[in-house]
């Protein structure tokens with residue numbers, strides 16, 4: 001096993017830019033099985049800074065209704081991890097920005113962590129977010145494999161994570177940290193409360209080594225720009241998927257969506 | 266003890282705590298405190314008192330003479346069906362509610378399949394004056410209606426789980442999502458030996474009272490604590506873990522787990538995890554899991570709502586690995602007929618889950634003078650609709 005001879009795009013991105021980053025999440029194989037590639041291409045063209053592609057799973061316990069539904073439809077469409085990696089390879093051939101896969105551990109275990117990493121590295125995946133693979137399990141069983149293929153593992157921090165553990169996660173992270181905005185599953189929230197702002201302030205004051213992006217509940221320009229006062233950027237998922245569900249013109253709607261969030265007011 | 270969980274939360278290659286970061290503080294608090302709390306004298310006094318005076322323990326070990334004649338063995342029934350609320354589930358909920366109070370939690374959530382765990386949870390919440398929310402698959406709410414009403418009478422809120430096959434797995438997903446969203450004041454009372462470490466060990470300890478009593482009851486009955494066989498049905502595996510617990514280190518005691526074959530192991534409608542499962546991760550632990558080659562969880566099926574689960578607890582996956590427990594399965598038909606037979610022979614209508622354990626006897630080898638303890642995990646009151654619809658009696 002050896003690292004492919006190329007720079008990790010997540011590292012490259014944060015070197016270049018560390019403010020107002022927009023990462024967009026969507027579920028592979030949704031709304032239609034072969035939409036994965038073109039949605040990613042439109043996002044890159046529209047100016048998204050990073051793409052997160054969800055690996056659908058039958059039992060997504062950390063996800064709210066919108067992503068649950070998209071995973072269900074994607075599986076019914078016939079999406080598999082095999083096919084997803086092929087699609088990512090195709091997407092990568094025309095897209096430079098970081099590609100991150102987000103999904104639950106079980107499908108990866110079934111493929112085999114080593115062959116998953118090998119194939120993901122060849123497809124051009126830069127990082128993975130696996131919510132149900134905690135830090136300790138990762139370190140004890142899988143870190144060596146991921147690192148040998150140059151794939152970053154992104155860990156989450158939540159409002160109930162202790163300061164001590166935030167430091168431990170910061171020490172073990174590279175690329176970036178995924179900050180979960182509030183206690184809850186994925187899904188849009190109307191706005192960010194005082195309690196959440198306090199939490200973001202607390203994180204900012206900790207002066208973490210790694211940049212951090214805030215996800216869960218970021219849905220529009222207001223929430224995006226509030227978040228960006230504290231962080232390197234934000235991750236939008238459910239709101240984007242809800243838009244896709246109702247769109248019959250991706251080529252217009254995806255750029256509009258990205259612009260509506262990023263545009264300076 | 267040989268089959269205890271290790272410090273990392275594993276039984277051999279199974280177990281662990283595969284949880285999202287949102288649940289880490291809660292599960293970590295449990296992990297670091299559960300042993301010291303449940304081993305404290307204050308906890309044990311309260312637990313013993315409630316088990317005796319509220320649950321009605323010890324439950325009888327009943328010699329089933331007509332069943333013994335028919336099946337040609339010496340068969341004892343461990344009467345968990347006589348526990349308050351009608352099943353073994355209450356042994357665990359009593360333990361966990363005391364623990365939750367020690368940990369300063371004020372709200373309780375639970376998942377339920379057959380509704381027995383939900384009722385047992387609603388019951389202890391009423392007892393302790395705690396708010397109670399129970400997630401239950403919509404299909405299960407229909408087939409176990411009396412238990413839904415019991416929970417409501419007890420003051421619990423029952424929330425239908427509408428995803429997947431709308432059974433136990435989906436109710437568990439919803440309960441976990443709720444816990445993720447309410448991490449501070451809420452304790453999740455998991456109803457079987459599943460979930461992230463330390464749940465499997467904690468629930469097994471609370472259920473181990475079953476085998477502790479069997480041992481002393483057999484001493485009174487026959488002069489030594491050992492049966493030749495202990496038989497229990499396996500959904501997640503909590504009644505089995507409790508019935509096996511104090512016999513696991515006695516290799517001469519043959520332990521048998523009976524899973525639900527549904528319409529047959531190869532029918533595509535089954536819940537026989539040890540026959541159909543491969544190692545995987547669901548609901549926080551690595552265990553045997555019914556799944557596709559792509560790692561998607563397969564919707565299980567059984568006529569019995571309490572056995573309708575695509576996994577088993579990691580302890581059982583390990584006991585299978587090392588050959589300590591024999592796993593067999595019984596189909597819907599075999600279980601229903603065993604349930605009707607027990608009703609006729611002994612005047613006991615068993616829960617359909619427990620009827621699987623009785624049906625399991627025809628799948629194992631034993632001699633005429635062997636002593637067999639069957640764990641009768643629950644009573645059939647909740648299953649009358651299913652018995653009536655099945656007919657054939």
Ligand SMILES: Cc1ncc(COP(=O)(O)O)c(C=O)c1O
Pocket residue numbers: 352353354378379380381382456457458498499500501502503504505570571572616618619642643644
């Ligand atoms: C009477 C009865 N027995 C058995 C079970 C299965 O659970 P476990 O395998 O955890 O004992 C249930 C679950 O609802 C039940 O109600």
